[in-house]
Amino acid sequence: MKRNFRPAMTWLHDWSGIITGWLIFAIALSGTLSVFRPEITVWMHPELTRETADPIPAAEAAITWLSTHAPHSPDWYLDVPTPRAPFTLALWSDKNGYVFRPLDPLTGSPDALRDTHGGEFFYRFHFELQLPYPWGRLLAAIAAMALVLTLLTGIVAHRRFFADFFTFRPGKGQRSWLDAHNLLGVIALPFHLMIAFTGAVTLSTLLLPWGAQTLYKSDLTTAQHELHPAAIERPVTGKATPLAPIGPILRTAEQHFGKTGILSFYIENPGDQAAVITVTAGNTDSIGITSHVISFDGTTGTILAEHTEHRPVITTFNVLYGLHVARFAPGITRWLYFLSGLMLTALTGTGLRLWTISRTRNTPRLSTTLVDRLNVGFIAGTPTAFASYFLANRLLPVSLADRATLEIRTVFLTWAALLLFAALRPATKTWPELLSLAAITCAAVALISAPWHRSVDATTALTAFIFAAAFAAAARRAALKKRHPTT
Amino acid sequence: MMILALAGFLAVLLLASASERENATFHSPPLLPRQRHRRRILALAVLATHCALTLHESQNPAFALITWIGQFSVNALLVALLCTAIRQKPARLR
Numbered sequence: 001m002k003r004n005f006r007p008a009m010t011w012l013h014d015w016s017g018i019i020t021g022w023l024i025f026a027i028a029l030s031g032t033l034s035v036f037r038p039e040i041t042v043w044m045h046p047e048l049t050r051e052t053a054d055p056i057p058a059a060e061a062a063i064t065w066l067s068t069h070a071p072h073s074p075d076w077y078l079d080v081p082t083p084r085a086p087f088t089l090a091l092w093s094d095k096n097g098y099v100f101r102p103l104d105p106l107t108g109s110p111d112a113l114r115d116t117h118g119g120e121f122f123y124r125f126h127f128e129l130q131l132p133y134p135w136g137r138l139l140a141a142i143a144a145m146a147l148v149l150t151l152l153t154g155i156v157a158h159r160r161f162f163a164d165f166f167t168f169r170p171g172k173g174q175r176s177w178l179d180a181h182n183l184l185g186v187i188a189l190p191f192h193l194m195i196a197f198t199g200a201v202t203l204s205t206l207l208l209p210w211g212a213q214t215l216y217k218s219d220l221t222t223a224q225h226e227l228h229p230a231a232i233e234r235p236v237t238g239k240a241t242p243l244a245p246i247g248p249i250l251r252t253a254e255q256h257f258g259k260t261g262i263l264s265f266y267i268e269n270p271g272d273q274a275a276v277i278t279v280t281a282g283n284t285d286s287i288g289i290t291s292h293v294i295s296f297d298g299t300t301g302t303i304l305a306e307h308t309e310h311r312p313v314i315t316t317f318n319v320l321y322g323l324h325v326a327r328f329a330p331g332i333t334r335w336l337y338f339l340s341g342l343m344l345t346a347l348t349g350t351g352l353r354l355w356t357i358s359r360t361r362n363t364p365r366l367s368t369t370l371v372d373r374l375n376v377g378f379i380a381g382t383p384t385a386f387a388s389y390f391l392a393n394r395l396l397p398v399s400l401a402d403r404a405t406l407e408i409r410t411v412f413l414t415w416a417a418l419l420l421f422a423a424l425r426p427a428t429k430t431w432p433e434l435l436s437l438a439a440i441t442c443a444a445v446a447l448i449s450a451p452w453h454r455s456v457d458a459t460t461a462l463t464a465f466i467f468a469a470a471f472a473a474a475a476r477r478a479a480l481k482k483r484h485p486t487t
Numbered sequence: 488m489m490i491l492a493l494a495g496f497l498a499v500l501l502l503a504s505a506s507e508r509e510n511a512t513f514h515s516p517p518l519l520p521r522q523r524h525r526r527r528i529l530a531l532a533v534l535a536t537h538c539a540l541t542l543h544e545s546q547n548p549a550f551a552l553i554t555w556i557g558q559f560s561v562n563a564l565l566v567a568l569l570c571t572a573i574r575q576k577p578a579r580l581r
Contacts, residue, residue, distance in 0.1 A: 163507040166567040170575070187563035190556050287549055323553075333550065336557030343560065 006156060013153035017348075018355045018371070020146040022378045025348045027126055027143055029382055031195075032341030034123040035326060035334055038085035041118030042456045043449070044393045045087070045102060048113065051454070053081035053088075053105035055262060056250050061108030062088040063246045067271070069109075070094065074236075077266040080250075081105050082282075087113075100404075115403040116393055121411075122386070127203065130408070134206055141203035147196035150351075151189070158182055174357045181350040184343045191340040192347070198324035201317065227314070230293040230307035234274035241273040244301035253279040253294050256306065260285055260292070267298060275299055287328050288318035349379045356427075370423065373430065377422030380434035383467070385415035387441040390464075394448045428481070435475035442468035491544065492558070495537050499562040502530035503570060512570045534559075 033040065042048055058081045066076050070092040079089040087102040090110075100117065101110035117124075128136035155161070165186055168179045185192065205212060216223040224231065253262055263282040269275045275298025283289050291309045296302065309315055322328055326337050356372040359365075364372070392410035396403055418437075422430045442464045449461035504513040505526035511517040518526065538555050545551030 165506055166503040166509045166563065166570050168567050168571045170571060183564070183567055187567070188560040191560060285547065287553075328550065329553075330550065333554045333557065336554060336561065339561055340557055343564070 006159075009153040009156035013150055013157045014355060016146050016150045016153065017351045020143050020150070021348055021352045021355075022374070023129075023139065023143045024147055024150075025345060025352065025378055026382055027129075027140060028341060028345040028348055029386065030122045030126040031199075032338055032345060033386065034119060034126050035338045035341060037119030037123045038082070039119065039456050039459070040122065041085060041089075041102060041116075041120065042087075042454070043460050044116045044118040044390075045113050046394075046454075046457075048087055048102075049454070050086050050105065052083060053086040055080035055082075056247050056254075058088045058103075058105035058108070059250055059265070060245075060247050061106060062090055062103045063108070063243065063267075065103065065108035066090065066092060067243070070099075071271050073270070075266055075268045076270055077264065079264045080262050114393075114398045115400075116407055117404045121389065121408055127199075130412070137203055138206050141200060141206045144196055144199035144203065145207065148193070148200060151185070151192055151196060154185055155189075158186070161186060174354065177350055177354045177357060181347060181354055184347040184350060188340045188343045188347075191337075192344050194323060195341070195344065198320045201320045202324055228293065228307070230295050230305040231278055232268075232276045232295040232304050234269065234276055236269050237273040239273040240271055241275070241299045243267070243270060243275055243277075243298050244296075246277070249277055249296050249301050250279065252296075252301075252303075253281075256294055257281040257292055263290075270298070273299060276304065283322065283328055285328075287322040288315060289322045289325065289327060290318060291315075352379065369427075372427045373422050373425070374419060376427050376430045376434055377419035380431070380438050380471075381415055381418035381422060383471070384418060384434065384438045384441045385411045387438070387445050387464070387467075388414040390445045390460075391441065391448065431478035431481075432475045435471050435478055439468045439471035439475055442471060491537070491540060494533070495541075495555075495558055496562045496565065498530055498533040498537050499559065499566050500569070501526065501533060503563075503566045505530055509570050512573050 059078060062078055063076075066073070070076065073092040073094065075092070077091040079085070081087055085102075087105055088108070089100075090103050091098060091100050093099065100120065101115070102113055102118070103110050104112050124130070127140045129139055130136065131139070158164075164179070164182055166183070168176070168183050170176050172179075200207065212223060221233065225233075250262060250265070253265075260282040261284070263280050265277060265279040267275060267277050277296040277298045279294050279296070280290055281292035283291065288309075292307070294306045295304045297304055309318060326334060329337060352375050356368060356375055359368045360372055389407055389411045392407045396406055396410075400406060418434060422434060445464040446461040446468060449457040449464070452458040452461055503509045505518070505523045507523070510523055510526075538552075541555045542548045542551050545554075
């Protein structure tokens with residue numbers, strides 16, 4: 001048993017890795033980018049020139065605009081401006097479905113801002129994969145569990161965990177890929193384990209729905225109320241009643257929340273006698289999310305319910321969720337999350353590459369050849385497809401109808417085209433080609449960030465430029481390898 | 488802040504110089520196992536002190552601990568690349 005344990009774990013590591021590797025690669029890269037979700041949204045709105053916005057006047061302006069332009073929406077969800085995102089982010093519904101737009105902090109209107117989902121696309125894609133509920137989330141949950149399994153089996157499979165802790169020997173073919181894979185896995189292992197485990201916990205209700213189903217049967221209202229005791233649901237009365245002024249309500253909430261401030265608020269039944277305003281505190285001073293919520297009567301402004309979360313199980317969940325989404329993280333920690341996320345992405349990429357290298361040395365099977373080719377499409381194609389989202393944001397006409405959807409469509413069309421291109425040609429040819437394309441696309445993102453007046457434009461340009469340089473170096477190496485296969 | 492960050496990098500570098508494979512990168516002839524052991528203990532002590540100081544300096548120890556773990560990963564990556572660069576250098580330039 002002992003003698004077979006390591007080979008068995010290595011087998012499990014290889015196969016769980018290759019089956020879910022492409023999915024984990026895309027999830028890890030989009031998750032890494034969504035660390036800077038608000039900053040990406042700001043970059044994608046070059047019209048936003050203000051670096052700061054006062055949350056309460058911005059919320060008042062947003063409510064005034066929504067009262068006129070979305071009075072029939074059953075609810076309005078609003079994230080208040082923060083130093084990272086100096087705009088109000090609003091979600092409401094119209095006859096075509098949900099509308100998600102940043103609102104100008106001064107006018108409360110989305111009209112002056114281009115229609116884009118900004119960083120929200122990467123955030124949503126990270127756990128919904130642009131698939132309908134619950135399929136995307138279920139796939140992401142399975143991928144998170146598979147990542148936990150792959151990491152744990154990888155620890156067992158890695159024979160020289162401490163001896164090779166700092167070892168990377170380039171130019172030695174498979175040995176170099178294995179070194180890179182081990183290095184990236186070992187040095188950021190606490191992050192990898194934490195992010196995989198907390199990711200699985202975040203989607204745990206999809207993986208383990210039976211507890212809640214047994215306890216609450218189909219009574220979702222009771223489940224929701226016990227989970228969020230301060231959330232008040234009132235049926236619509238049909239009696240039109242204006243909303244109480246939002247400013248004093250938010251100021252009262254702010255006094256209750258203290259230094260954490262307001263994160264968001266939502267208004268149920270706006271314009272009706274049964275309107276309820278629920279305000280959620282920020283979480284800048286704790287790892288856990290959503291610990292303090294107050295509900296106000298929407299027409300009188302009186303407090304209906306207030307809840308500060310102290311229940312151990314929910315607090316534990318909130319801390320694990322908070323660790324995953326890193327909303328608490330100050331600037332330096334956010335960058336460390338970003339770098340560690342890149343290491344996880346590269347760890348997955350090197351693992352995928354290793355799987356095929358070790359199987360294509362002799363006469364490879366058709367399936368191995370196909371995996372080898374598609375690896376190029378995923379590893380070099382995914383960054384290119386994601387970069388094309390940034391390019392589409394600046395190149396599509398601002399007045400185009402349904403522009404936000406077209407931006408997202410650009411990503412998937414680019415991705416599909418690159419995967420097809422990679423599938424039809426030998427991997428030795430497509431590696432340098434697609435890596436060069438990734439370098440060009442990233443360099444283009446750096447250039448279209450011009451004139452770099454805003455700090456977010458300059459930082460994005462610098463980051464994109466570093467990516468471009470890294471892809472160019474990789475493309476050069478792949479081209480040399482193509483000419484001299486033994487190097 | 489900068490001094491603390493530099494101390495973290497140096498501690499990881501010390502740990503690398505005590506490792507089985509990388510000590511040969513820094514020392515010719517390589518260190519004896521007993522010397523490596525001593526150096527490893529010193530490196531771990533410096534790392535532990537660095538962690539304690541980081542937590543002490545911070546207003547929120549939980550945030551600081553998460554940041555410290557992230558910094559260790561990045562430092563380890565930089566040290567690994569540094570070791571690679573030193574090893575790649577022709578022997579006459581070392």
